[in-house]
Amino acid sequence: xxxxxxxxxxxxxxxxxxxxxxxxCGDNLxxxxxxxxxxTSYSACGIPYWISGDVEGPDGLVARxxxxxxxxxxxxxxxxxxxxxxxxxxEVTVRSDGAESTVGYDELMIATGAEPLRPxxxxxxxxxxxxxxNLVDGQQVIDALRRGPRRAVVVGSGYIGVExxxxxxxxxxxxxLVDQAVSPMGLLDVDLGARIHVAMSAMGIDVRMSTPVRGFxxxxxxxxxxxxxxxxxxxxxxxxxxxxxxxxxxLAAAAGLPIGESGAIRADAEQRVDADRHVWAxxxxxxxxxRLLRRHVHVPLGTHANKQGWTAGRNISSAVLGDLGPVExxxxxxxxxxxxxxxxxxxxxxxxxxxxxxxxDPEEVSIESTTRAAYFPGVAPLxxxxxxDRLSRRVLGAQIVGREGSALRIDTVATALWAxxxxxxxxxxxxxxxxxxxxxxxxxxxxARALAGKLGY
Amino acid sequence: xxxxxxxxxxxxxxxxxxxxxxxxCGDNLxxxxxxxxxxTSYSACGIPYWISGDVEGPDGLVARxxxxxxxxxxxxxxxxxxxxxxxxxxEVTVRSDGAESTVGYDELMIATGAEPLRPxxxxxxxxxxxxxxNLVDGQQVIDALRRGPRRAVVVGSGYIGVExxxxxxxxxxxxxLVDQAVSPMGLLDVDLGARIHVAMSAMGIDVRMSTPVRGFxxxxxxxxxxxxxxxxxxxxxxxxxxxxxxxxxxLAAAAGLPIGESGAIRADAEQRVDADRHVWAxxxxxxxxxRLLRRHVHVPLGTHANKQGWTAGRNISSAVLGDLGPVExxxxxxxxxxxxxxxxxxxxxxxxxxxxxxxxDPEEVSIESTTRAAYFPGVAPLxxxxxxDRLSRRVLGAQIVGREGSALRIDTVATALWAxxxxxxxxxxxxxxxxxxxxxxxxxxxxARALAGKLGY
Numbered sequence: 001x002x003x004x005x006x007x008x009x010x011x012x013x014x015x016x017x018x019x020x021x022x023x024x025c026g027d028n029l030x031x032x033x034x035x036x037x038x039x040t041s042y043s044a045c046g047i048p049y050w051i052s053g054d055v056e057g058p059d060g061l062v063a064r065x066x067x068x069x070x071x072x073x074x075x076x077x078x079x080x081x082x083x084x085x086x087x088x089x090x091e092v093t094v095r096s097d098g099a100e101s102t103v104g105y106d107e108l109m110i111a112t113g114a115e116p117l118r119p120x121x122x123x124x125x126x127x128x129x130x131x132x133x134n135l136v137d138g139q140q141v142i143d144a145l146r147r148g149p150r151r152a153v154v155v156g157s158g159y160i161g162v163e164x165x166x167x168x169x170x171x172x173x174x175x176x177l178v179d180q181a182v183s184p185m186g187l188l189d190v191d192l193g194a195r196i197h198v199a200m201s202a203m204g205i206d207v208r209m210s211t212p213v214r215g216f217x218x219x220x221x222x223x224x225x226x227x228x229x230x231x232x233x234x235x236x237x238x239x240x241x242x243x244x245x246x247x248x249x250x251l252a253a254a255a256g257l258p259i260g261e262s263g264a265i266r267a268d269a270e271q272r273v274d275a276d277r278h279v280w281a282x283x284x285x286x287x288x289x290x291r292l293l294r295r296h297v298h299v300p301l302g303t304h305a306n307k308q309g310w311t312a313g314r315n316i317s318s319a320v321l322g323d324l325g326p327v328e329x330x331x332x333x334x335x336x337x338x339x340x341x342x343x344x345x346x347x348x349x350x351x352x353x354x355x356x357x358x359x360x361d362p363e364e365v366s367i368e369s370t371t372r373a374a375y376f377p378g379v380a381p382l383x384x385x386x387x388x389d390r391l392s393r394r395v396l397g398a399q400i401v402g403r404e405g406s407a408l409r410i411d412t413v414a415t416a417l418w419a420x421x422x423x424x425x426x427x428x429x430x431x432x433x434x435x436x437x438x439x440x441x442x443x444x445x446x447x448a449r450a451l452a453g454k455l456g457y
Numbered sequence: 458x459x460x461x462x463x464x465x466x467x468x469x470x471x472x473x474x475x476x477x478x479x480x481x482c483g484d485n486l487x488x489x490x491x492x493x494x495x496x497t498s499y500s501a502c503g504i505p506y507w508i509s510g511d512v513e514g515p516d517g518l519v520a521r522x523x524x525x526x527x528x529x530x531x532x533x534x535x536x537x538x539x540x541x542x543x544x545x546x547x548e549v550t551v552r553s554d555g556a557e558s559t560v561g562y563d564e565l566m567i568a569t570g571a572e573p574l575r576p577x578x579x580x581x582x583x584x585x586x587x588x589x590x591n592l593v594d595g596q597q598v599i600d601a602l603r604r605g606p607r608r609a610v611v612v613g614s615g616y617i618g619v620e621x622x623x624x625x626x627x628x629x630x631x632x633x634l635v636d637q638a639v640s641p642m643g644l645l646d647v648d649l650g651a652r653i654h655v656a657m658s659a660m661g662i663d664v665r666m667s668t669p670v671r672g673f674x675x676x677x678x679x680x681x682x683x684x685x686x687x688x689x690x691x692x693x694x695x696x697x698x699x700x701x702x703x704x705x706x707x708l709a710a711a712a713g714l715p716i717g718e719s720g721a722i723r724a725d726a727e728q729r730v731d732a733d734r735h736v737w738a739x740x741x742x743x744x745x746x747x748r749l750l751r752r753h754v755h756v757p758l759g760t761h762a763n764k765q766g767w768t769a770g771r772n773i774s775s776a777v778l779g780d781l782g783p784v785e786x787x788x789x790x791x792x793x794x795x796x797x798x799x800x801x802x803x804x805x806x807x808x809x810x811x812x813x814x815x816x817x818d819p820e821e822v823s824i825e826s827t828t829r830a831a832y833f834p835g836v837a838p839l840x841x842x843x844x845x846d847r848l849s850r851r852v853l854g855a856q857i858v859g860r861e862g863s864a865l866r867i868d869t870v871a872t873a874l875w876a877x878x879x880x881x882x883x884x885x886x887x888x889x890x891x892x893x894x895x896x897x898x899x900x901x902x903x904x905a906r907a908l909a910g911k912l913g914y
Contacts, residue, residue, distance in 0.1 A: 432868055434796065441763060
């Protein structure tokens, strides 16, 4: 009998695994993918831009639809929720239209994703408080915005928070961003985060940092009408939660599968969760190995989900076909990028604080440079902070804040960091130069040169 | 007596060496820089954009003026041409205002740059045929354009040629580009070069490839009025030469200093030309070590000039102060970028042909991707060709052609190549992803994945 791969979850990691395995195995593998929602392979990262009106949705955010997957031989079942895993028996329990059934598998891929954190605060259950994680969430926010709210409060100032605050502003709402942190974009150091604060304020967003939320006020009908802080209740017709996400690992935990300290599923580098029992996992529901921290962390990002899904799918296909050796997902280094209020923000690796905690002896430098030659039209300022280890002189991290043309330079640093290059290597490496693209010393090399000098020669 | 550094040539390499050495040595080193022209530290790369009207010049192209250098303690002498080096005696002969004098040195930095190639063809001496290498050349072209020519012919389709053709078009001239090569931008493979051809034609430039120039026709008064090819004489009121440059190494050769096969000065990795006689060199007049070709090549680019100047200056200061060990300019890998007719063009490393000639066993792939998520406003197509060695799977090169937001991705490949990463490393490394910046698989990783597949797993 043809072996069967069952995939739980039809987004990035699940469908990458399904597609990669099916493409390699063809008729030698049956692939069944259960998705409790109505969409497959969609870009959750695009939801704030859909809500802001920058892009069309929800279908526009779908990279590959269920019919397209089916045309590739994958049995996608929408509206099917897996409610239990029996790893010993090799079967899952699936609920659809109120009925439950069991489906056996030879290989199981868990890609259950993550869900927005909802803090256990008074009034959290009021109507009009939204998380933003999947397309249903996105549609609910859009529907709510169409009902004509005047005042939005966004709680949390990570990616989703700052992107959603801008989206609300674009809809003409009086918008307040509230967070207990000192500065927005907590991954950035405070000095650079402060620039995000200034840019958001300049666009008209009321940014309230160092302000813990204590609860939510609501009308008699149960609709949220305020966000409670220590000093006041901020009026709100709609509240968006941007407090991060938690891995959906309950199903795996209930099945006795290993869960890491972060609460996400623990998979090995081959994306195996349980080798004996043929269970694999990837995406927002799993931990990833951090190459610099040298421990597992939970960093739910679409780019990791796709690569972990590819890794799992490739290894599943090799297990089925018995042809190739394993491939490994090599881990992450904390690279991320976003754009908010005309500022580009990018980060890779560790901050000085994180590096010190991880046992490095870090030094940092912060430099001002430009996106093009100083005399070239469209030139814009950018700031790069670079961090390196004093002993090895290896690059440990970088943070970039600047106008258009700034952020993607982080990939130069990320690649250098990935390869273990020193600041001296980066400073004199052969990067591209022409006046429309960079100063003659690329900003990354200006930073590396300054840091090399600070480390001593 | 305070030792003296004499610098020949006041542009990128010369003044980088002067500034770096003076900054470290202070009163322990006298620095005298002879520049035969009237400007120091200017951006030759910016000249086509000055001529096109994109940027202000000539002063706007000067990064650091002679008075600024003097304020840093460097004795800059404009209008002073060094006409001979006596390395045995440790002195140079300098001509200024028709008078010659000799100046002794303890350390000598040669940074004499390069000059446009002028082919030995009939009529090459006619008026109205211009090279574009320094600010005087640039001013002459601008003056000529102000005299109202109607028809421009640009000979040669490298960087300067394609940039100058666009500049002439922007001035409203009927513009023809002529080159014996098959496609423009000879560093690119023909399939990608053909796209430049199409883009230039679409903008209204008459591009004639595979067309050797046989000479230049002129009026009785000696003004150029045509460019002679095998089939016809193309009418021209102004002719721009974009045939590349040759190193100005005559002065060094006459002094018995080593000249490489390329005709440029041979310096070692510390930028020393003659260790016993305290002679250093850098910039467009020297060869550079190519890390992949494993031989010396002549690649005159401002970015190398600055870094070689820094290296020389740093080593000269260490020789004077006797404090630090040597630093080495680590060589080049052939990275370059430009923008022409709304296309961004970038390259690093080797083409398949060059890689094969250099003894590698190359494989290549060409992929189409986009500059942003497919659904994001402003998304544009780009093409990446990637080359790797079959045996080691190491990345050997890449070429990128695309619209805005394409070209700087070459730095990711350049850094990977610099560090010796394989296509497998690049494919799964942690690059930045967000919808405004890239698809969820960065185009560089799409290319690496395709190439990994082609190489076999």
